[in-house]
């Protein structure tokens with residue numbers, strides 16, 4: 001399998017599957033080492049305090065089984081830091097390695113997956129993984145395509161957060177739409193004030209209730225639904241992003257679209273730009289006497305021009321599809337028998353992925369931003385060697 005690393009200077013590499021650890025159960029191996037998720041974080045500067053507690057604060061946001069609108073799976077999501085951190089929890093500059101064991105690998109669940117290993121699961125990655133990895137493909141709990149993989153990203157993003165916090169850069173993500181029910185538009189300040197005030201983490205507290213009641217009905221009907229998550233980054237300096245292929249908009253889109261279940265992304269006014277005129281779309285600049293900076297009167301571009309941050313907040317939205325696993329009879333194919341059949345897949349699942357995807361979006365956004373900062377700062381320092389006044393017009 002290729003493509004398990006994201007980022008250039010600050011980067012994470014993840015490994016781990018859903019239930020594969022269940023095949024290594026052996027009294028000679030401590031339970032924590034059967035299997036789970038691993039992340040190696042490259043580019044961590046020395047002297048950063050990294051505690052398991054700081055990582056848990058982020059992991060707990062996406063832990064399953066905590067709310068009525070997430071899967072009943074009980075995954076403990078406890079992190080073990082095993083490298084790159086030494087005395088007084090301070091990083092040494094070496095790669096930081098972490099493992100998050102999967103504590104929920106009951107034989108009964110593996111058996112359920114084994115019984116259906118030849119059946120193509122609608123909406124899931126089982127058919128495409130089978131085409132790519134043939135008879136060796138991981139059929140147990142979606143393998144590497146499982147949302148369990150995202151716990152390793154969140155651990156990596158938690159380290160990026162520790163650094164971004166010191167730079168005054170904040171990233172938050174929250175639900176703005178569920179099953180067609182739309183929240184009112186929010187400022188960063190309101191979203192921050194209402195952050196995680198309900199099970200869905202929707203900052204429109206009134207609409208959130210409506211969304212949650214609707215989700216209960218969807219769940220009772222053994223169905224699932226999709227939604228939209230908004231991600232906002234504030235305090236981002238102007239000048240991040242490397243034209244032309246590594247535009248910040250492109251690397252953020254890469255980060256978001258690599259998360260399972262994400263079907264679309266838009267920055268600022270996004271697809272609405274298509275129906276606008278130039279005068280409606282342009283964000284006009286002005287000189288802010290107070291800060292001495294060039295600002296923009298509106299932010300329809302979502303904080304990015306030419307793929308480079310313009311100093312305004314970066315605002316984007318992702319569209320999440322409905323959770324593929326539903327407790328309903330659906331048509332499918334038995335690969336070995338080469339036959340179309342109907343089947344109900346018994347499984348534990350999220351009625352919506354929105355309630356658990358937002359911390360993953362935050363993590364990926366932080367990693368993409370910190371990586372862009374490393375690139376921009378490196379380039380800037382070399383430019384200053386050539387001409388110390390390069391940035392004065």
Ligand SMILES: Cc1cc2nc3c(=O)[nH]c(=O)nc-3n(C[C@H](O)[C@H](O)[C@H](O)COP(=O)(O)O)c2cc1C
Pocket residue numbers: 062071123124125142145146147150259260261262321323324325348349350353356357360
């Ligand atoms: C946080 C999170 C939780 C998810 N939970 C489930 C789940 O419980 N059941 C399921 O079938 N898919 C779940 N998914 C979605 C699948 O991972 C995804 O739809 C699948 O791998 C196919 O990939 P694609 O939708 O990107 O094509 C979840 C995704 C995320 C990010």
